Amino acid sequence: MQTLSEENYLKAIWKLVENSGVAVSTNEIAASVQTSPASVTDMLKKLADKKLISYQRYRGVTLSAKGRSVAIEVVRKHRLWEVFLVQQLGFKWDEVHDIAEQLEHIRSNELTEKLDKYLGFPKTDPHGDPIPDKTGKISELHQIPLSKLEKGKKGIMTGVADHSTQFLQLLDKHGIHLGDSIEIKETTAYDLSIAIAVNKKKTIHISNSVSKNIMVSKNKS
Amino acid sequence: MQTLSEENYLKAIWKLVENSGVAVSTNEIAASVQTSPASVTDMLKKLADKKLISYQRYRGVTLSAKGRSVAIEVVRKHRLWEVFLVQQLGFKWDEVHDIAEQLEHIRSNELTEKLDKYLGFPKTDPHGDPIPDKTGKISELHQIPLSKLEKGKKGIMTGVADHSTQFLQLLDKHGIHLGDSIEIKETTAYDLSIAIAVNKKKTIHISNSVSKNIMVSKNKS
DNA sequence: TTTAATTTTTAGACAAGCCTAATTTATTTT
DNA sequence: AAAATAAATTAGGCTTGTCTAAAAATTAAA
Numbered sequence: 001m002q003t004l005s006e007e008n009y010l011k012a013i014w015k016l017v018e019n020s021g022v023a024v025s026t027n028e029i030a031a032s033v034q035t036s037p038a039s040v041t042d043m044l045k046k047l048a049d050k051k052l053i054s055y056q057r058y059r060g061v062t063l064s065a066k067g068r069s070v071a072i073e074v075v076r077k078h079r080l081w082e083v084f085l086v087q088q089l090g091f092k093w094d095e096v097h098d099i100a101e102q103l104e105h106i107r108s109n110e111l112t113e114k115l116d117k118y119l120g121f122p123k124t125d126p127h128g129d130p131i132p133d134k135t136g137k138i139s140e141l142h143q144i145p146l147s148k149l150e151k152g153k154k155g156i157m158t159g160v161a162d163h164s165t166q167f168l169q170l171l172d173k174h175g176i177h178l179g180d181s182i183e184i185k186e187t188t189a190y191d192l193s194i195a196i197a198v199n200k201k202k203t204i205h206i207s208n209s210v211s212k213n214i215m216v217s218k219n220k221s
Numbered sequence: 222m223q224t225l226s227e228e229n230y231l232k233a234i235w236k237l238v239e240n241s242g243v244a245v246s247t248n249e250i251a252a253s254v255q256t257s258p259a260s261v262t263d264m265l266k267k268l269a270d271k272k273l274i275s276y277q278r279y280r281g282v283t284l285s286a287k288g289r290s291v292a293i294e295v296v297r298k299h300r301l302w303e304v305f306l307v308q309q310l311g312f313k314w315d316e317v318h319d320i321a322e323q324l325e326h327i328r329s330n331e332l333t334e335k336l337d338k339y340l341g342f343p344k345t346d347p348h349g350d351p352i353p354d355k356t357g358k359i360s361e362l363h364q365i366p367l368s369k370l371e372k373g374k375k376g377i378m379t380g381v382a383d384h385s386t387q388f389l390q391l392l393d394k395h396g397i398h399l400g401d402s403i404e405i406k407e408t409t410a411y412d413l414s415i416a417i418a419v420n421k422k423k424t425i426h427i428s429n430s431v432s433k434n435i436m437v438s439k440n441k442s
Numbered sequence: 443t444t445t446a447a448t449t450t451t452t453a454g455a456c457a458a459g460c461c462t463a464a465t466t467t468a469t470t471t472t
Numbered sequence: 473a474a475a476a477t478a479a480a481t482t483a484g485g486c487t488t489g490t491c492t493a494a495a496a497a498t499t500a501a502a
Contacts, residue, residue: 224488224489248450445500470478
């Protein structure tokens with residue numbers, strides 16, 4: 001049984017490892033959980049004692065099988081609750097993160113499974129992130145940033161790399177939503193900004209900092 | 222903003238005051254939150270500093286207006302989540318307490334209000350306990366223990382005084398549910414046991430320790 | 443109304459999680 | 473390869489919420 005704090009560390013480490021594929025540093029974890037490096041070192045010792053991570057001083061951290069499964073379970077709950085909040089309760093996609101951060105720590109396997117079933121075993125959360133199944137398996141996404149798509153190519157928007165309220169609201173303002181088809185109409189080498197057609201209708205102009213954070217699944221031509 | 226532990230103390234004090242109407246003792250609170258009297262004294266000081274309770278050493282405790290409103294908000298959330306767990310997710314009424322104990326601490330007014338609406342603004346939880354409304358108002362129940370009903374009288378079962386899994390499962394086994402009509406068929410002076418007719422059909426015999434914990438709303442004749 | 447029993451509080455400790463400041467190890471630069 | 477820089481760890485402390493044992497206050501009993 002893990003404490004709330006331990007769960008948050010494991011989740012943070014999982015996300016960092018997931019993105020980089022290599023061992024993560026104390027500083028990275030500290031930035032991720034918003035605490036001091038010294039506090040992270042303390043916690044890493046505890047997690048190592050509990051065999052949840054593999055850790056050697058000054059050498060960085062990776063998750064053990066057990067630690068990974070705890071982390072994935074937390075992520076699973078977070079994303080399921082986000083689906084509940086948006087689909088059932090009518091929250092907007094930029095409003096659910098903080099609430100799901102709390103709900104993800106509710107302890108009851110039966111609750112998680114019943115919620116999953118209630119929601120119809122969703123594959124992704126409201127931001128397009130995959131929801132691990134009960135065994136911890138996570139479906140592959142085959143996404144690339146919109147910024148990597150060449151002129152003339154089309155994709156379906158299936159996710160975001162930036163989950164901040166600010167960014168999500170910006171997409172709302174531009175009328176860009178999960179599932180929309182996006183075609184690259186124009187690219188500008190100077191600032192890497194692009195013009196895109198959304199659902200074959202409105203054409204809008206977005207900067208590279210925006211297109212980097214829009215994830216799309218490739219389509220032919 | 223209160224800590225999880227503070228919320229649990231306030232809830233416990235509220236329930237004790239609600240039942241007795243008088244100031245509650247350190248020992249009663251200790252029994253209720255399953256801790257030592259010394260720990261309770263420590264916490265009472267903190268709660269008094271925060272003006273959540275009115276407290277003088279050796280003299281017992283009552284809630285301040287602010288403390289009462291925090292406690293009622295926690296109870297409101299607990300009972301709303303119980304409705305969700307039973308009505309939406311299909312939990313049985315004896316399975317939801319521990320999960321609701323966790324969910325009651327989730328912080329988000331918007332979540333509470335949306336959940337309330339989603340559930341159709343229920344008046345009572347799966348055990349018949351009234352759900353405080355958004356302003357903290359709690360509807361009166363007009364219940365009496367089944368043991369106080371005289372021979373020949375009828376009532377509608379509307380609640381339980383004992384919320385334990387054991388007791389709830391016993392009622393299930395007897396086929397006694399919220400909303401059932403109950404008529405006193407026979408009373409036995411010796412052991413205070415009674416024979417009752419449930420929904421005008423099956424007649425069953427129950428002991429006083431059981432009838433004491435079944436709450437009914439009186440009906441004519 | 444003094445003594446005995448009970449209740450409550452104080453004293454002193456401890457674990458979890460966090461902090462800052464100082465030190466140690468690793469990495470980069472020259 | 474030595475010096476400078478950056479990263480990580482240790483040392484020492486703080487708060488919250490808990491504990492046990494001892495002391496004080498209240499209540500009940502003789």
